[in-house]
Amino acid sequence: MKHTNSSSAKTREQKMQKNLVSEVFNGVKTSKKTYIERDDGRYESELKQGMLEKGTLCLITGSSKTGKTSLCDKVLAELDKAPIRVRCSSSIKPEEFWNYPLEDLDFSRIKAIEDSSTLTTGISGSVSGKLGWEWFASLKGTLGLSTSTSGSEKEIKEAILAKPSPTHLTPLLKNSNAVLVVEDFHYLSEDVQREIFQQWKIFTDNEISVIVVGTTHHGVDLATANSDLIGRILHIDLGRWSDSDLEKIAKTGMALLGIGKVDAVAKLIAQESAGLPILTQQVCAQLFHEKGLIEVDMHTAPKFTTHDAKLALHRVARKRYLNFETWYNQLVQGPRIKSRKYDTYKIILALLSQDPPTFSLTRTQIDARLKATGLEPSQVPPAASINSTLASLEKFQKSHDFELLEWSKRDRTVYIVEPSFLFYLRWREHKPDIVKSIYELVMEIAGVIIKTHTTNLN
Secondary structure, X not given: OHHHHHHHHHHHHHHHOEEEHHHOOOXXXXXXXXXXXXXXXXXXXXXXXXXXXXXXEEEEEOOOOOOHHHHHHHHHHHOOOEEEEEEOOOOOOHHHHOOHHHHOOOHHHOOEEOOOOOEEOOOOHHHOOOOOHHHHHHHHHHHHOOOOOOOOHHHHHHHHHHOOOHHHHHHHHHOEOEEEEEEOHHHOOHHHHHHHHHOOHHHHHOOOOEEEEEOHHHOOHHHHXXXXXXXXXXXXXXXXXXXXXXXXXXXXXXXXXOOOOOHHHHHHHHHOOOOOHHHHHHHHHHHHHHOOOOEEEHHHOOOOOHHHHHHHHHHHHHHHOOOHHHHHHHHHHOOOOOOOOOOHHHHHHHHHOOOOOOOEEEHHHHHHHHHHOXXXXXXXXXXXXXXXXXXXXXXXXXXXXXXXXXXXXXXXXEEEOOHHHHHHHHHOOOOOOEEOOHHHHHHHHOOOOOOOOOEEOO
Protein backbone atom coordinates (compact mmCIF):
# COMPACT_ATOMS: atom_id res chain seq x y z
CA MET A 1 0.00 0.00 0.00
CA LYS A 2 2.86 2.30 0.86
CA HIS A 3 4.43 1.48 -2.48
CA THR A 4 1.21 2.48 -4.27
CA ASN A 5 1.02 5.79 -2.44
CA SER A 6 4.67 6.42 -3.20
CA SER A 7 4.10 5.70 -6.90
CA SER A 8 1.07 8.01 -7.03
CA ALA A 9 2.99 10.78 -5.34
CA LYS A 10 5.85 10.33 -7.79
CA THR A 11 3.43 10.44 -10.74
CA ARG A 12 1.85 13.65 -9.42
CA GLU A 13 5.29 15.15 -8.91
CA GLN A 14 6.29 14.29 -12.49
CA LYS A 15 3.10 15.89 -13.85
CA MET A 16 3.75 19.00 -11.83
CA GLN A 17 7.24 19.24 -13.34
CA LYS A 18 5.84 19.44 -16.85
CA ASN A 19 5.34 22.93 -18.27
CA LEU A 20 3.28 24.00 -21.25
CA VAL A 21 5.46 25.76 -23.81
CA SER A 22 2.61 28.18 -24.64
CA GLU A 23 2.55 29.43 -21.04
CA VAL A 24 6.20 30.45 -21.32
CA PHE A 25 6.62 31.36 -24.98
CA ASN A 26 3.45 32.79 -26.52
CA GLY A 27 3.42 33.75 -30.18
CA VAL A 28 0.34 35.97 -29.92
CA LYS A 29 0.89 38.12 -26.85
CA THR A 30 3.63 38.68 -24.32
CA SER A 31 3.75 35.95 -21.69
CA LYS A 32 3.73 37.20 -18.12
CA LYS A 33 6.43 34.63 -17.33
CA THR A 34 8.86 36.12 -19.84
CA TYR A 35 7.95 39.78 -19.50
CA ILE A 36 11.19 41.76 -19.49
CA GLU A 37 11.48 45.34 -18.27
CA ARG A 38 13.59 47.05 -20.91
CA ASP A 39 16.50 49.30 -19.94
CA ASP A 40 16.15 48.27 -16.30
CA GLY A 41 12.48 49.27 -16.15
CA ARG A 42 12.88 52.80 -17.50
CA TYR A 43 9.70 52.76 -19.58
CA GLU A 44 7.57 51.27 -16.80
CA SER A 45 8.85 53.93 -14.42
CA GLU A 46 8.12 56.75 -16.89
CA LEU A 47 4.55 55.58 -17.52
CA LYS A 48 3.86 55.23 -13.80
CA GLN A 49 5.14 58.77 -13.30
CA GLY A 50 2.77 60.06 -15.97
CA MET A 51 -0.21 58.24 -14.50
CA LEU A 52 0.51 59.48 -10.98
CA GLU A 53 1.09 63.07 -12.11
CA LYS A 54 -2.60 63.74 -12.67
CA GLY A 55 -3.49 65.57 -15.85
CA THR A 56 -0.73 64.05 -17.99
CA LEU A 57 -1.34 62.81 -21.53
CA CYS A 58 0.87 59.72 -21.72
CA LEU A 59 1.82 59.18 -25.36
CA ILE A 60 3.30 55.74 -26.05
CA THR A 61 4.76 55.33 -29.54
CA GLY A 62 6.78 52.70 -31.33
CA SER A 63 6.75 50.41 -34.34
CA SER A 64 4.25 47.59 -34.63
CA LYS A 65 4.82 44.71 -32.16
CA THR A 66 7.33 46.56 -29.98
CA GLY A 67 5.31 45.92 -26.81
CA LYS A 68 3.31 49.15 -26.42
CA THR A 69 0.13 47.39 -25.28
CA SER A 70 2.05 45.00 -23.01
CA LEU A 71 3.78 47.95 -21.32
CA CYS A 72 0.44 49.70 -20.83
CA ASP A 73 -1.27 46.61 -19.41
CA LYS A 74 1.63 45.84 -17.06
CA VAL A 75 1.74 49.32 -15.52
CA LEU A 76 -2.05 49.70 -15.26
CA ALA A 77 -2.32 46.33 -13.51
CA GLU A 78 0.35 47.35 -10.99
CA LEU A 79 -1.53 50.60 -10.32
CA ASP A 80 -4.85 48.72 -10.04
CA LYS A 81 -6.30 50.63 -12.99
CA ALA A 82 -8.94 49.37 -15.44
CA PRO A 83 -8.33 50.38 -19.08
CA ILE A 84 -11.26 51.61 -21.17
CA ARG A 85 -10.05 51.24 -24.74
CA VAL A 86 -10.82 53.08 -27.95
CA ARG A 87 -9.38 51.42 -31.06
CA CYS A 88 -9.25 54.00 -33.83
CA SER A 89 -9.84 53.54 -37.53
CA SER A 90 -9.93 55.83 -40.53
CA SER A 91 -13.74 55.60 -40.66
CA ILE A 92 -14.43 56.97 -37.16
CA LYS A 93 -16.23 60.31 -37.02
CA PRO A 94 -15.81 62.77 -34.12
CA GLU A 95 -19.33 62.16 -32.80
CA GLU A 96 -18.68 58.39 -32.82
CA PHE A 97 -15.31 58.54 -31.06
CA TRP A 98 -16.65 59.16 -27.55
CA ASN A 99 -19.24 56.43 -27.97
CA TYR A 100 -16.67 53.64 -28.14
CA PRO A 101 -15.32 53.77 -24.56
CA LEU A 102 -18.89 53.89 -23.21
CA GLU A 103 -20.70 51.31 -25.34
CA ASP A 104 -18.88 48.28 -23.90
CA LEU A 105 -18.28 49.66 -20.42
CA ASP A 106 -17.78 46.74 -18.03
CA PHE A 107 -18.66 47.96 -14.53
CA SER A 108 -17.53 44.66 -12.99
CA ARG A 109 -13.92 45.69 -13.70
CA ILE A 110 -14.28 49.21 -12.30
CA LYS A 111 -13.80 50.37 -8.73
CA ALA A 112 -15.06 53.68 -7.42
CA ILE A 113 -12.61 56.00 -5.72
CA GLU A 114 -13.57 57.67 -2.45
CA ASP A 115 -10.46 59.84 -2.43
CA SER A 116 -7.13 60.09 -4.25
CA SER A 117 -5.53 57.24 -2.32
CA THR A 118 -8.33 54.80 -1.48
CA LEU A 119 -10.23 52.42 -3.75
CA THR A 120 -13.65 51.35 -2.52
CA THR A 121 -16.67 49.49 -3.81
CA GLY A 122 -18.83 52.60 -3.72
CA ILE A 123 -18.84 56.37 -3.35
CA SER A 124 -20.38 58.24 -0.48
CA GLY A 125 -22.89 61.05 -0.85
CA SER A 126 -24.70 61.75 -4.07
CA VAL A 127 -22.74 59.16 -6.05
CA SER A 128 -23.19 56.15 -3.79
CA GLY A 129 -24.66 52.82 -4.72
CA LYS A 130 -23.93 49.84 -6.92
CA LEU A 131 -21.70 50.63 -9.89
CA GLY A 132 -23.73 50.66 -13.09
CA TRP A 133 -25.39 53.09 -15.47
CA GLU A 134 -27.56 54.55 -12.69
CA TRP A 135 -24.40 55.18 -10.65
CA PHE A 136 -22.75 56.67 -13.74
CA ALA A 137 -25.70 59.02 -14.25
CA SER A 138 -25.49 60.14 -10.63
CA LEU A 139 -21.95 61.42 -11.11
CA LYS A 140 -22.49 65.17 -11.02
CA GLY A 141 -25.98 64.65 -12.39
CA THR A 142 -24.86 63.43 -15.82
CA LEU A 143 -27.37 64.53 -18.47
CA GLY A 144 -29.60 65.78 -15.69
CA LEU A 145 -30.17 62.21 -14.51
CA SER A 146 -29.81 61.13 -10.90
CA THR A 147 -30.05 58.04 -8.75
CA SER A 148 -33.76 58.80 -8.33
CA THR A 149 -34.35 58.42 -12.07
CA SER A 150 -37.10 55.89 -12.61
CA GLY A 151 -35.66 54.65 -15.88
CA SER A 152 -34.04 51.24 -16.19
CA GLU A 153 -30.30 50.74 -16.57
CA LYS A 154 -30.85 50.23 -20.29
CA GLU A 155 -32.82 53.47 -20.64
CA ILE A 156 -30.21 55.43 -18.69
CA LYS A 157 -27.43 53.98 -20.86
CA GLU A 158 -29.30 54.97 -24.01
CA ALA A 159 -29.76 58.51 -22.67
CA ILE A 160 -26.06 58.85 -21.90
CA LEU A 161 -25.01 57.42 -25.27
CA ALA A 162 -27.39 59.69 -27.16
CA LYS A 163 -24.96 62.60 -26.98
CA PRO A 164 -21.57 61.23 -25.88
CA SER A 165 -18.72 63.66 -25.25
CA PRO A 166 -15.57 63.94 -23.10
CA THR A 167 -17.68 65.67 -20.45
CA HIS A 168 -19.48 62.35 -19.92
CA LEU A 169 -16.21 60.48 -19.44
CA THR A 170 -14.68 63.07 -17.12
CA PRO A 171 -16.67 62.22 -13.94
CA LEU A 172 -16.22 58.49 -14.60
CA LEU A 173 -12.44 58.78 -14.99
CA LYS A 174 -12.18 61.12 -12.02
CA ASN A 175 -14.28 59.02 -9.63
CA SER A 176 -13.11 55.51 -10.51
CA ASN A 177 -9.99 53.53 -11.36
CA ALA A 178 -10.96 53.57 -15.06
CA VAL A 179 -8.30 54.91 -17.47
CA LEU A 180 -8.98 55.98 -21.04
CA VAL A 181 -6.59 54.24 -23.46
CA VAL A 182 -6.73 55.36 -27.11
CA GLU A 183 -5.00 52.96 -29.49
CA ASP A 184 -3.85 53.63 -33.07
CA PHE A 185 -4.89 57.29 -33.01
CA HIS A 186 -2.75 57.83 -36.14
CA TYR A 187 -5.44 56.07 -38.17
CA LEU A 188 -7.80 58.98 -37.59
CA SER A 189 -8.01 61.53 -40.38
CA GLU A 190 -6.34 64.88 -39.70
CA ASP A 191 -9.70 66.65 -39.41
CA VAL A 192 -11.00 64.11 -36.89
CA GLN A 193 -7.75 64.23 -34.91
CA ARG A 194 -7.94 67.98 -34.74
CA GLU A 195 -11.56 68.05 -33.55
CA ILE A 196 -11.09 65.31 -30.97
CA PHE A 197 -7.85 66.57 -29.49
CA GLN A 198 -9.11 70.14 -29.32
CA GLN A 199 -11.53 68.72 -26.74
CA TRP A 200 -8.75 66.85 -24.96
CA LYS A 201 -7.79 69.70 -22.63
CA ILE A 202 -10.85 68.92 -20.52
CA PHE A 203 -8.96 65.90 -19.14
CA THR A 204 -5.83 67.81 -18.22
CA ASP A 205 -7.92 70.60 -16.66
CA ASN A 206 -9.67 68.00 -14.50
CA GLU A 207 -6.37 66.36 -13.49
CA ILE A 208 -7.12 63.14 -15.38
CA SER A 209 -4.23 61.23 -16.91
CA VAL A 210 -4.96 59.35 -20.13
CA ILE A 211 -2.93 57.10 -22.43
CA VAL A 212 -2.62 57.39 -26.21
CA VAL A 213 -0.86 54.69 -28.23
CA GLY A 214 0.39 55.15 -31.79
CA THR A 215 3.30 54.86 -34.18
CA THR A 216 6.55 56.76 -33.84
CA HIS A 217 6.13 58.59 -37.13
CA HIS A 218 2.94 60.27 -35.91
CA GLY A 219 4.05 61.15 -32.39
CA VAL A 220 3.76 64.90 -32.97
CA ASP A 221 0.19 64.77 -34.25
CA LEU A 222 -1.24 65.40 -30.80
CA ALA A 223 0.58 68.68 -30.28
CA THR A 224 -0.25 69.70 -33.83
CA ALA A 225 -3.94 69.00 -33.22
CA ASN A 226 -4.05 71.12 -30.05
CA SER A 227 -1.24 73.49 -29.10
CA ASP A 228 -2.65 73.72 -25.55
CA LEU A 229 -1.33 70.20 -24.98
CA ILE A 230 2.29 71.24 -25.44
CA GLY A 231 4.12 70.66 -22.16
CA ARG A 232 1.38 68.34 -20.90
CA ILE A 233 2.39 65.37 -23.03
CA LEU A 234 4.76 62.72 -21.64
CA HIS A 235 6.17 61.03 -24.75
CA ILE A 236 7.46 57.48 -24.28
CA ASP A 237 8.96 56.23 -27.55
CA LEU A 238 9.74 52.53 -27.25
CA GLY A 239 11.65 52.01 -30.46
CA ARG A 240 13.02 48.57 -31.28
CA TRP A 241 14.30 46.31 -28.55
CA SER A 242 18.03 45.82 -27.97
CA ASP A 243 19.49 42.40 -28.69
CA SER A 244 20.50 42.08 -25.03
CA ASP A 245 16.90 42.51 -23.81
CA LEU A 246 15.60 40.07 -26.41
CA GLU A 247 18.22 37.56 -25.25
CA LYS A 248 16.83 37.91 -21.73
CA ILE A 249 13.39 36.84 -23.01
CA ALA A 250 14.83 33.71 -24.61
CA LYS A 251 17.06 32.80 -21.68
CA THR A 252 14.38 33.47 -19.05
CA GLY A 253 11.87 31.26 -20.84
CA MET A 254 14.37 28.49 -21.54
CA ALA A 255 15.39 28.42 -17.88
CA LEU A 256 11.74 28.10 -16.83
CA LEU A 257 11.44 25.10 -19.15
CA GLY A 258 14.62 23.51 -17.82
CA ILE A 259 16.76 24.22 -20.89
CA GLY A 260 20.39 25.09 -20.15
CA LYS A 261 23.38 26.25 -22.21
CA VAL A 262 21.42 28.32 -24.72
CA ASP A 263 23.74 31.32 -25.06
CA ALA A 264 24.52 30.81 -28.77
CA VAL A 265 20.90 29.97 -29.64
CA ALA A 266 19.49 32.90 -27.65
CA LYS A 267 22.00 35.31 -29.21
CA LEU A 268 21.15 34.21 -32.77
CA ILE A 269 17.40 34.45 -32.18
CA ALA A 270 17.75 37.90 -30.60
CA GLN A 271 19.89 39.20 -33.47
CA GLU A 272 17.36 38.00 -36.04
CA SER A 273 14.18 39.12 -34.24
CA ALA A 274 14.17 42.56 -35.91
CA GLY A 275 13.96 44.25 -32.52
CA LEU A 276 10.54 42.67 -31.86
CA PRO A 277 9.84 40.67 -28.66
CA ILE A 278 6.92 38.86 -30.32
CA LEU A 279 9.34 37.39 -32.87
CA THR A 280 11.64 36.16 -30.12
CA GLN A 281 8.65 34.51 -28.46
CA GLN A 282 7.50 32.92 -31.72
CA VAL A 283 10.91 31.52 -32.69
CA CYS A 284 11.54 30.11 -29.21
CA ALA A 285 8.12 28.43 -29.29
CA GLN A 286 8.89 27.04 -32.76
CA LEU A 287 12.05 25.36 -31.43
CA PHE A 288 9.84 23.13 -29.29
CA HIS A 289 7.21 22.64 -32.00
CA GLU A 290 9.93 21.33 -34.36
CA LYS A 291 10.61 18.58 -31.82
CA GLY A 292 6.91 17.84 -31.42
CA LEU A 293 6.77 19.23 -27.89
CA ILE A 294 3.70 20.99 -26.51
CA GLU A 295 4.86 20.54 -22.94
CA VAL A 296 8.31 19.92 -21.50
CA ASP A 297 9.34 17.44 -18.84
CA MET A 298 11.93 19.17 -16.67
CA HIS A 299 13.83 15.87 -16.32
CA THR A 300 14.14 15.21 -20.06
CA ALA A 301 14.40 18.71 -21.49
CA PRO A 302 15.68 18.85 -25.09
CA LYS A 303 18.87 20.52 -26.27
CA PHE A 304 18.94 23.10 -29.03
CA THR A 305 21.66 24.09 -31.50
CA THR A 306 22.07 27.10 -33.81
CA HIS A 307 21.05 24.77 -36.64
CA ASP A 308 17.72 24.21 -34.81
CA ALA A 309 17.39 27.97 -34.35
CA LYS A 310 17.91 28.65 -38.06
CA LEU A 311 15.24 26.13 -38.99
CA ALA A 312 12.85 27.67 -36.44
CA LEU A 313 13.54 31.17 -37.83
CA HIS A 314 12.72 29.97 -41.33
CA ARG A 315 9.57 28.11 -40.25
CA VAL A 316 8.25 31.17 -38.38
CA ALA A 317 8.87 33.35 -41.45
CA ARG A 318 6.92 30.94 -43.64
CA LYS A 319 4.14 30.08 -41.18
CA ARG A 320 3.39 33.41 -39.51
CA TYR A 321 4.57 36.03 -42.01
CA LEU A 322 3.66 34.49 -45.33
CA ASN A 323 1.26 37.40 -45.87
CA PHE A 324 4.36 39.34 -46.96
CA GLU A 325 4.90 36.98 -49.90
CA THR A 326 2.43 38.67 -52.24
CA TRP A 327 3.84 42.11 -51.53
CA TYR A 328 7.37 40.75 -51.78
CA ASN A 329 6.64 39.33 -55.24
CA GLN A 330 5.12 42.63 -56.33
CA LEU A 331 8.18 44.50 -55.13
CA VAL A 332 10.75 42.22 -56.79
CA GLN A 333 8.87 42.51 -60.07
CA GLY A 334 8.40 46.26 -59.84
CA PRO A 335 6.55 48.28 -62.48
CA ARG A 336 7.01 47.82 -66.22
CA ILE A 337 9.05 44.65 -65.73
CA LYS A 338 9.14 43.83 -69.43
CA SER A 339 10.45 47.22 -70.46
CA ARG A 340 13.20 47.47 -67.80
CA LYS A 341 16.77 46.54 -68.63
CA TYR A 342 17.84 46.00 -65.01
CA ASP A 343 16.13 44.15 -62.13
CA THR A 344 16.80 47.06 -59.81
CA TYR A 345 13.88 46.35 -57.45
CA LYS A 346 15.08 42.79 -56.93
CA ILE A 347 18.63 43.84 -56.26
CA ILE A 348 17.67 46.53 -53.73
CA LEU A 349 15.63 43.97 -51.77
CA ALA A 350 18.58 41.58 -51.93
CA LEU A 351 20.91 44.23 -50.55
CA LEU A 352 18.48 44.98 -47.69
CA SER A 353 18.41 41.29 -46.74
CA GLN A 354 22.18 40.96 -46.29
CA ASP A 355 24.36 40.96 -43.17
CA PRO A 356 24.51 42.82 -40.94
CA PRO A 357 20.75 43.23 -40.35
CA THR A 358 19.74 46.85 -40.83
CA PHE A 359 16.48 48.76 -41.11
CA SER A 360 17.91 51.42 -43.39
CA LEU A 361 20.50 51.94 -46.10
CA THR A 362 21.85 55.29 -47.21
CA ARG A 363 22.45 55.83 -50.90
CA THR A 364 26.20 55.50 -50.22
CA GLN A 365 25.69 52.21 -48.35
CA ILE A 366 23.65 50.84 -51.25
CA ASP A 367 26.58 51.49 -53.57
CA ALA A 368 29.00 49.91 -51.09
CA ARG A 369 26.91 46.74 -50.74
CA LEU A 370 26.39 46.60 -54.48
CA LYS A 371 30.13 46.82 -55.05
CA ALA A 372 30.76 44.00 -52.57
CA THR A 373 28.48 41.62 -54.50
CA GLY A 374 31.06 41.04 -57.20
CA LEU A 375 28.46 41.40 -59.95
CA GLU A 376 29.70 41.83 -63.49
CA PRO A 377 29.62 45.47 -64.68
CA SER A 378 26.90 44.57 -67.18
CA GLN A 379 24.70 43.29 -64.34
CA VAL A 380 25.08 46.36 -62.12
CA PRO A 381 22.26 48.89 -62.53
CA PRO A 382 23.57 52.39 -63.25
CA ALA A 383 23.10 55.12 -60.64
CA ALA A 384 20.24 56.65 -62.61
CA SER A 385 18.32 53.36 -62.54
CA ILE A 386 18.76 52.96 -58.78
CA ASN A 387 17.74 56.58 -58.13
CA SER A 388 14.66 56.18 -60.30
CA THR A 389 13.64 53.00 -58.47
CA LEU A 390 14.03 54.59 -55.04
CA ALA A 391 12.08 57.68 -56.08
CA SER A 392 9.18 55.59 -57.39
CA LEU A 393 8.89 53.31 -54.35
CA GLU A 394 6.12 55.30 -52.66
CA LYS A 395 3.94 55.58 -55.74
CA PHE A 396 4.41 51.93 -56.68
CA GLN A 397 3.53 50.65 -53.18
CA LYS A 398 0.48 52.92 -52.88
CA SER A 399 -0.81 51.61 -56.20
CA HIS A 400 -0.73 48.11 -54.66
CA ASP A 401 -2.11 49.25 -51.28
CA PHE A 402 0.85 48.48 -49.01
CA GLU A 403 3.86 50.26 -47.51
CA LEU A 404 6.94 48.29 -46.54
CA LEU A 405 9.77 50.55 -47.74
CA GLU A 406 10.16 54.31 -47.58
CA TRP A 407 12.65 56.42 -49.51
CA SER A 408 13.59 59.71 -47.85
CA LYS A 409 14.89 62.15 -50.43
CA ARG A 410 16.03 64.46 -47.63
CA ASP A 411 18.06 61.76 -45.85
CA ARG A 412 18.96 59.94 -49.07
CA THR A 413 18.06 56.77 -47.21
CA VAL A 414 15.70 53.86 -47.81
CA TYR A 415 13.92 52.64 -44.66
CA ILE A 416 12.14 49.38 -43.87
CA VAL A 417 8.88 50.67 -42.36
CA GLU A 418 7.60 47.33 -41.04
CA PRO A 419 10.34 45.63 -38.91
CA SER A 420 8.91 42.14 -39.37
CA PHE A 421 9.37 42.54 -43.13
CA LEU A 422 13.14 42.64 -42.56
CA PHE A 423 12.81 39.36 -40.68
CA TYR A 424 10.82 37.89 -43.57
CA LEU A 425 13.34 39.11 -46.13
CA ARG A 426 16.17 37.41 -44.29
CA TRP A 427 14.42 34.12 -43.44
CA ARG A 428 11.89 33.45 -46.18
CA GLU A 429 14.48 30.96 -47.47
CA HIS A 430 16.16 28.46 -45.14
CA LYS A 431 19.79 29.27 -44.36
CA PRO A 432 21.85 26.10 -43.89
CA ASP A 433 25.17 26.08 -42.03
CA ILE A 434 27.17 27.23 -45.04
CA VAL A 435 28.62 30.54 -46.03
CA LYS A 436 27.54 31.92 -49.37
CA SER A 437 29.04 34.94 -51.01
CA ILE A 438 26.98 38.13 -51.21
CA TYR A 439 27.15 37.64 -54.97
CA GLU A 440 25.38 34.28 -54.72
CA LEU A 441 22.73 35.62 -52.36
CA VAL A 442 21.99 38.64 -54.51
CA MET A 443 21.76 36.56 -57.64
CA GLU A 444 19.53 33.99 -55.93
CA ILE A 445 17.03 36.60 -54.84
CA ALA A 446 17.20 38.14 -58.30
CA GLY A 447 16.27 34.79 -59.80
CA VAL A 448 19.56 34.21 -61.64
CA ILE A 449 20.86 30.65 -61.72
CA ILE A 450 24.59 30.44 -61.03
CA LYS A 451 27.10 27.75 -60.13
CA THR A 452 29.73 28.59 -57.56
CA HIS A 453 31.44 26.85 -54.69
CA THR A 454 30.35 27.23 -51.07
CA THR A 455 32.53 26.94 -48.00
CA ASN A 456 31.22 24.73 -45.21
CA LEU A 457 31.39 26.25 -41.75
CA ASN A 458 32.04 22.85 -40.25
